[in-house]
Amino acid sequence: MKLTILGGGGFRVPLVHAALAEDGSGVETIVLHDTDPQRVRSVKAVLDERSGGRGPRLVVEHDLAAAVRGADFVFSAIRVAGLRGRTCDERSALAEGVLGQETTGAGGVLYGLRTVPVAMRIAETIRQEAPDAWVINFTNPAGMVTEAMSTVLGERVIGICDSPVGLFRRVARALGVDIERAWFDYAGLNHLGWLRRVLVDGRDVLPGLLADDDALGSFEEGKLFGAAWLRTLGAIPNEYLYYYYFTREAVASISGAAHTRGEFLLAQQSEFYRAVDEPGAATRWDDIRREREATYMAETRNAAGAGERDVHDLDGGGYDQVALALMRAIAADERATLVLNVRNRSALAGLDADAVVEVPCLVGSNGAHPIAAGALGAAEMSLVSSVKAAERATIEAALTGSRSAAVKALAIHPLVDSVYSAQRILNRELSDLPELRAVLADD
Numbered sequence: 001m002k003l004t005i006l007g008g009g010g011f012r013v014p015l016v017h018a019a020l021a022e023d024g025s026g027v028e029t030i031v032l033h034d035t036d037p038q039r040v041r042s043v044k045a046v047l048d049e050r051s052g053g054r055g056p057r058l059v060v061e062h063d064l065a066a067a068v069r070g071a072d073f074v075f076s077a078i079r080v081a082g083l084r085g086r087t088c089d090e091r092s093a094l095a096e097g098v099l100g101q102e103t104t105g106a107g108g109v110l111y112g113l114r115t116v117p118v119a120m121r122i123a124e125t126i127r128q129e130a131p132d133a134w135v136i137n138f139t140n141p142a143g144m145v146t147e148a149m150s151t152v153l154g155e156r157v158i159g160i161c162d163s164p165v166g167l168f169r170r171v172a173r174a175l176g177v178d179i180e181r182a183w184f185d186y187a188g189l190n191h192l193g194w195l196r197r198v199l200v201d202g203r204d205v206l207p208g209l210l211a212d213d214d215a216l217g218s219f220e221e222g223k224l225f226g227a228a229w230l231r232t233l234g235a236i237p238n239e240y241l242y243y244y245y246f247t248r249e250a251v252a253s254i255s256g257a258a259h260t261r262g263e264f265l266l267a268q269q270s271e272f273y274r275a276v277d278e279p280g281a282a283t284r285w286d287d288i289r290r291e292r293e294a295t296y297m298a299e300t301r302n303a304a305g306a307g308e309r310d311v312h313d314l315d316g317g318g319y320d321q322v323a324l325a326l327m328r329a330i331a332a333d334e335r336a337t338l339v340l341n342v343r344n345r346s347a348l349a350g351l352d353a354d355a356v357v358e359v360p361c362l363v364g365s366n367g368a369h370p371i372a373a374g375a376l377g378a379a380e381m382s383l384v385s386s387v388k389a390a391e392r393a394t395i396e397a398a399l400t401g402s403r404s405a406a407v408k409a410l411a412i413h414p415l416v417d418s419v420y421s422a423q424r425i426l427n428r429e430l431s432d433l434p435e436l437r438a439v440l441a442d443d
Helices: 013-023 037-051 064-068 082-094 106-129 142-156 163-175 206-210 220-225 227-233 239-245 247-256 261-274 281-294 298-304 319-331 378-400 403-411 419-432
Strands: 002-006 029-033 057-060 073-076 134-137 157-159 182-189 192-200 336-343 356-364 367-370
Touching: 002 013, 002 064, 013 029, 013 037, 013 281, 013 319, 029 037, 029 064, 037 057, 037 261, 037 281, 064 106, 073 106, 073 319, 082 106, 082 247, 082 261, 082 419, 106 134, 106 142, 106 378, 106 403, 106 419, 134 142, 134 319, 142 157, 142 336, 142 356, 142 367, 142 378, 163 182, 163 192, 163 206, 163 220, 163 239, 163 336, 182 378, 192 206, 192 239, 192 378, 206 227, 220 227, 220 239, 220 298, 239 247, 239 298, 247 298, 261 281, 319 336, 319 356, 336 367, 378 403, 403 419
Parallel strands: 002 029, 002 073, 029 057, 073 134, 134 157
Antiparallel strands: 157 336, 182 192, 182 356, 336 356, 356 367
């Protein structure tokens, strides 16, 4: 099989390559495509050093059409404007006293505005050059980008995220149960979902966990949200819901830090990519990866007093493993149940059939089929509906090039509290990012 990785110079590509090399997945050729030649050279150096020539054949291809032509699978993991764009998103929002975060709130809208047009061009190219390929979308905001691409590729594009499975692993450890024996009833949107039941031998064991302060205090979400709030909800939220439930504390923590997350990663990774021709690329990469994992979502843990990340969360097994499980299930018809970002059909009550949602899916050679999740509670559904409206407004603005539509997308997001703030945030972005100016025309 041929696998093409778009964003082949991305920092996490070695995790994907290592998983493929160990799994015997049937991938014979991996094509790396990136708009930045230096980044892809750096990543290929890590892959060559780590693999010692074993595993799939590696090819670097700078032309998009040639890269995807004849591919069986395409992993799309692009970052339009790079970490420079992310830091701009963060600071533009924080200047208005609203959340500055990559996928949530104003940051997610801004990232989506400049990413959706590029994702659509990729989708059109894949439809022309590799119409039978399955596209696995890593690109954030994952739900929004997957929904946009699905208008071209239909159900052959599937979005992935490792947040749900990370939550499931932590909950299984807290419960002392084998994750393979449990059914996790999870539903929502990307970075906006709730774990509502955990079934073991047909019995819901989540109420017992929610009643146990010590068990709740043993894993990240219990520390972040606190036992009292989790019992009030009767569910365990995705970690990103901290930004909605504790917005003021999150903004204060991020604003008070010396650097935003984007600024930290930009400084960290710039050093790695600059050393492209120096020996020891794999060792440098692994050291940086471990530091990156240890500091993931540090601002929420700092605000909540949750302490350091659990050692079990530091060794990968995230996006790479979800992508590999999805690819294996489709290619070999190995039936699996995975939480994915797919068209809703009728899985989540209250959203239309084409809305991309994040729910458990049955996966096999015919793709991913969402399992009926039933209705969310009124408060949860209200939040999901508001965020979905902002996602769709962002897609519309990105595809029409309308600045007024972009302001609307920002202003209607529940984490942006003023139309005037939305206008000023957008103006800062337009001033600083040519990638956004290329999308939004004057109107």
